Amino acid sequence: METVKPTIIRETRLDELPPRTCAVVRRIETDGEEVQRLKSLGLCVGRQIEVVKSGDPLIVKIFGSRIGLSASLAAHVWLETCAPRCNLS
Amino acid sequence: MNDCHSNNSSLPVAEIFPRKNRLGKISIAPLPKRAFSLALVGNPNAGKTTLFNALTGLRAKTANFPGTTVEQRIGKATVGGQEIILVDLPGLYGLESSAPEEKLASDAMRGRLAGQPALDAVLVVVDATNLERNLFLAGEVLELKRPVIIALNMMDMAERENIRIDVEKLRAELGCVVVPVAARIGKGIDELRLEIERLAGCAANEPAAHFKTHCVTTCVTCPYQKRYEWTESVSAKVMNPAAARRPQRTEKLDKFLTHPVVGVAVFLAVMLAFFFLIFWAAKIPMNLIDHLFATIGTWVASQVAQPDLQSLLVNSVIGGVGGILVFLPQICILFFALSLLEDTGYLARAAFVMDKIMRKLGLPGKAFVPLLSAHACAIPAVMSARVVENPRDRLATILVAPLMACSARIPIYAMITALLFPQSPFKAALVFTGAYATGIFFALGMAWIFQRTILPGGSRPLVIELPPYRLPGLRTAFLHTFDRAKIFVEQAGTIILLISLLLWTLSHYPKSSPPAAAVVMTAQAAQFEKGGDKKQAAELRATAGHLTAQSALQNSFAGKIGRVIEPAIKPLGFDWQIGIGIISSFAAREVIVSTLAVVYGVGEDAAEQNRTSLYDTLRHATRNNDSPVFTTATCMSLLVYYILAAQCLATSVVVRRETNSLKWPLFQIFYMTGLAYIAAFIVYHIFLNFA
Numbered sequence: 055m056e057t058v059k060p061t062i063i064r065e066t067r068l069d070e071l072p073p074r075t076c077a078v079v080r081r082i083e084t085d086g087e088e089v090q091r092l093k094s095l096g097l098c099v100g101r102q103i104e105v106v107k108s109g110d111p112l113i114v115k116i117f118g119s120r121i122g123l124s125a126s127l128a129a130h131v132w133l134e135t136c137a138p139r140c141n142l143s
Numbered sequence: 144m145n146d147c148h149s150n151n152s153s154l155p156v157a158e159i160f161p162r163k164n165r166l167g168k169i170s171i172a173p174l175p176k177r178a179f180s181l182a183l184v185g186n187p188n189a190g191k192t193t194l195f196n197a198l199t200g201l202r203a204k205t206a207n208f209p210g211t212t213v214e215q216r217i218g219k220a221t222v223g224g225q226e227i228i229l230v231d232l233p234g235l236y237g238l239e240s241s242a243p244e245e246k247l248a249s250d251a252m253r254g255r256l257a258g259q260p261a262l263d264a265v266l267v268v269v270d271a272t273n274l275e276r277n278l279f280l281a282g283e284v285l286e287l288k289r290p291v292i293i294a295l296n297m298m299d300m301a302e303r304e305n306i307r308i309d310v311e312k313l314r315a316e317l318g319c320v321v322v323p324v325a326a327r328i329g330k331g332i333d334e335l336r337l338e339i340e341r342l343a344g345c346a347a348n349e350p351a352a353h354f355k356t357h358c359v360t361t362c363v364t365c366p367y368q369k370r371y372e373w374t375e376s377v378s379a380k381v382m383n384p385a386a387a388r389r390p391q392r393t394e395k396l397d398k399f400l401t402h403p404v405v406g407v408a409v410f411l412a413v414m415l416a417f418f419f420l421i422f423w424a425a426k427i428p429m430n431l432i433d434h435l436f437a438t439i440g441t442w443v444a445s446q447v448a449q450p451d452l453q454s455l456l457v458n459s460v461i462g463g464v465g466g467i468l469v470f471l472p473q474i475c476i477l478f479f480a481l482s483l484l485e486d487t488g489y490l491a492r493a494a495f496v497m498d499k500i501m502r503k504l505g506l507p508g509k510a511f512v513p514l515l516s517a518h519a520c521a522i523p524a525v526m527s528a529r530v531v532e533n534p535r536d537r538l539a540t541i542l543v544a545p546l547m548a549c550s551a552r553i554p555i556y557a558m559i560t561a562l563l564f565p566q567s568p569f570k571a572a573l574v575f576t577g578a579y580a581t582g583i584f585f586a587l588g589m590a591w592i593f594q595r596t597i598l599p600g601g602s603r604p605l606v607i608e609l610p611p612y613r614l615p616g617l618r619t620a621f622l623h624t625f626d627r628a629k630i631f632v633e634q635a636g637t638i639i640l641l642i643s644l645l646l647w648t649l650s651h652y653p654k655s656s657p658p659a660a661a662v663v664m665t666a667q668a669a670q671f672e673k674g675g676d677k678k679q680a681a682e683l684r685a686t687a688g689h690l691t692a693q694s695a696l697q698n699s700f701a702g703k704i705g706r707v708i709e710p711a712i713k714p715l716g717f718d719w720q721i722g723i724g725i726i727s728s729f730a731a732r733e734v735i736v737s738t739l740a741v742v743y744g745v746g747e748d749a750a751e752q753n754r755t756s757l758y759d760t761l762r763h764a765t766r767n768n769d770s771p772v773f774t775t776a777t778c779m780s781l782l783v784y785y786i787l788a789a790q791c792l793a794t795s796v797v798v799r800r801e802t803n804s805l806k807w808p809l810f811q812i813f814y815m816t817g818l819a820y821i822a823a824f825i826v827y828h829i830f831l832n833f834a
Binding site for chain 2: 065084086087088090091092093094095096098099100101106109110111113116117118120121122123124126127
């Protein structure tokens with residue numbers, strides 16, 4: 055399943071992901087009611103997401119739906135930017 | 144086929160459709176027929192309520208889940224000549240959620256709720272414009288092996304967005320009945336009824352063998368991940384690829400509406416319009432209701448000669464009913480506007496842009512709506528605190544909302560500013576502004592304190608779905624408004640009426656004979672009348688009437704209580720006559736103005752028609768030692784007291800309903816009155832010593 059080579063894996067925190075960059079969720083650090091809600095809204099490990107608007111709170115696009123979340127919560131979500139639109143320079 | 148209904152999950156109608164008797168207790172009427180019951184579940188914003196309304200219409204009522212403040216709507220619908228029961232459960236994203244509302248919805252659907260029996264089948268409402276996400280819940284429900292119908296809602300929107308869904312393929316993928324509908328425009332409802340009828344006809348014979356288990360048991364890492372892979376694969380199979388390209392309208396609008404500056408400006412403009420509606424526009428119907436009840440009162444007064452009965456009917460019963468109904472315009476307008484805001488998707492944006500600002504005050508963005516509404520009236524404000532999802536934040540909002548200056552405080556502020564600065568409109572305006580600012584300051588301050596003391600746990604970070612912008616459904620808004628108004632009249636009405644009766648008794652009993660001066664005046668009036676001087680006679684009669692009313696009130700229970708509490712309110716600069724005002728305005732603060740008018744012998748009418756004579760009398764009122772009663776210090780103290788005190792039992796009754804406890808409204812009365820007492824004490828002594 056994993057097609058990305060380990061050498062180019064770069065993990066970014068969701069609150070630091072620039073807008074219009076697509077990324078795949080790799081891990082979520084905390085748990086709790088909000089994280090569960092995030093997961094049931096589609097923001098869970100393995101999902102491809104895109105930040106529509108950065109800042110605090112920020113807007114994330116998952117599957118066609120848009121979710122607003124606090125940057126403090128986004129800081130616990132680690133992602134891997136994905137090709138081809140990713141910016142690895 | 145005969146044993147379709149022998150399924151032991153079928154229930155008597157009455158068990159799921161509890162009726163309230165006159166005492167407000169739930170009684171179970173013995174109905175012989177067993178009705179098929181259907182739970183409506185779906186994501187928030189999937190149009191679940193619209194579909195529910197399309198199926199049931201006005202034949203629905205709102206009830207709390209036992210022991211909670213979470214509501215469900217229970218309605219009846221007729222399919223194929225038989226009556227079935229529909230239960231609209233709170234919106235949920237997944238069955239494993241730990242959020243209280245979602246957990247209740249999930250438990251209720253699965254029949255895990257004590258005191259609430261399992262429902263026969265489940266109708267899952269799926270938003271066709273967001274299939275991938277919505278199928279997550281559908282998948283979870285299907286795995287429960289219960290009879291399921293899927294309503295593929297918002298097909299009209301999907302079509303408009305060029306999303307084409309192969310319903311037949313989706314049926315095959317899910318192995319269950321899928322009915323495409325557009326609840327908003329009433330399309331597909333008949334087909335859905337047919338499918339429900341078929342299911343109801345033989346629910347037991349069709350145990351849901353329609354679904355293959357997917358991953359729940361095998362997933363080691365993230366059950367969500369597997370399930371989302373499944374929803375993605377299903378939607379890829381049944382949907383045209385064009386659907387990947389989403390319309391840009393929502394995104395374009397959001398560029399402005401979620402902007403940190405523009406978004407906030409738009410929000411403030413929207414809120415200003417919203418406030419205008421509940422503050423000013425509501426005045427027209429409110430005045431009409433006031434006028435109507437005054438007219439009825441006058442008419443009844445002319446029909447009933449016996450003075451006690453007349454006063455009871457006019458002041459207590461008719462006045463009390465009018466006093467309840469007068470809240471309806473604000474409640475209706477607020478909930479209608481709020482329903483539209485929510486339905487368009489704007490409310491989610493409002494919560495989003497206000498989150499950062501409100502978070503600094505320890506409250507979520509949506510709390511702005513009830514706190515602003517409280518400036519018109521605390522009752523709709525407390526009722527609208529439901530927009531705040533987190534129970535703790537909602538409670539904090541409910542507790543502080545009545546500190547905001549509501550419109551009932553305006554006559555009191557007007558009276559006090561007139562007493563303080565009769566000649567200076569500028570200073571009067573300053574006092575008014577100060578009164579509003581004090582209310583806001585204490586409300587936010589108390590919210591801050593509560594969050595650090597009695598409501599620990601910290602504010603939860605924001606997670607909110609921003610649904611696509613849509614045209615709001617007027618039918619949904621009307622039904623929602625009707626529902627809220629009904630709840631208020633049914634649940635608050637009786638208690639308010641009882642309290643109004645109690646306060647009337649307190650201020651009318653025990654009865655006392657008219658004072659000697661009044662008797663003399665009445666005799667003189669008769670003399671003048673004989674002599675033909677009707678004007679003089681009428682004047683004397685009026686004065687005699689005022690004196691009688693004054694003495695009756697002073698000798699009543701309220702008067703006695705006023706004297707008893709005098710030592711307690713003396714440190715605030717109040718005498719026992721103001722004490723009577725405080726007692727009688729305990730249920731409705733604005734009553735103090737008319738009570739003071741009676742206490743100081745100007746007559747109740749002066750409070751309505753001739754304010755200057757009331758203010759003049761108050762200004763010249765003296766204590767026993769001939770010093771004026773309404774000094775600057777006493778006026779300021781009274782002002783501060785009425786800014787902060789919880790003198791509104793209608794609010795307390797609504798708080799009781801919304802918190803489902805007696806503890807919180809009592810605590811609210813206690814803390815607000817305590818706060819008012821301390822603040823008034825401090826202000827009185829500052830003005831006494833330094834001004």
